[in-house]
Amino acid sequence: MSDEHCNNMGPVMDATPEIQQLSDIPEIKHAAIHALHKKHHENHVHHFSEEHLEKHIANWKVTKYAEEDVAYGVNYFMKVSIGDGLFIHIRVHRQQHHKKYDFYSLHETIKHNVATCVFTEEDPLTYFNY
Numbered sequence: 001m002s003d004e005h006c007n008n009m010g011p012v013m014d015a016t017p018e019i020q021q022l023s024d025i026p027e028i029k030h031a032a033i034h035a036l037h038k039k040h041h042e043n044h045v046h047h048f049s050e051e052h053l054e055k056h057i058a059n060w061k062v063t064k065y066a067e068e069d070v071a072y073g074v075n076y077f078m079k080v081s082i083g084d085g086l087f088i089h090i091r092v093h094r095q096q097h098h099k100k101y102d103f104y105s106l107h108e109t110i111k112h113n114v115a116t117c118v119f120t121e122e123d124p125l126t127y128f129n130y
Helices: 017-023 026-043 050-058
Strands: 061-070 073-083 086-095 101-106 109-111 114-116
Touching (some): 017 061, 017 073, 026 050, 026 073, 026 086, 026 101
Antiparallel strands (some): 061 073, 073 086, 086 101, 109 114
């Protein structure tokens, strides 16, 4: 199993129209935004509201991505702008031999002793499981 130190994640590249289209699949976009708002509600960080939710969906734009070929398909790591200089890092999985894509996880990390899923433009996109 891959981890932060031993994985097959390729180089981080600028997003392409195809990657943006993949991220725009409603089940992926809405699952990622829902996961973000759930985490921030649980952790009381950023105090995102319903208004923020709509804004995050409207501003959704992939800026960077990387791919990881795995035995059971392909993992896509994406850095997504959600507006106001905020970014999230998501992982999407494509099943081997299928064109089916699933939201896999939202990258959560500890910053200043607080759990967060929000990154800046300067924060690099790196491998993550969760």
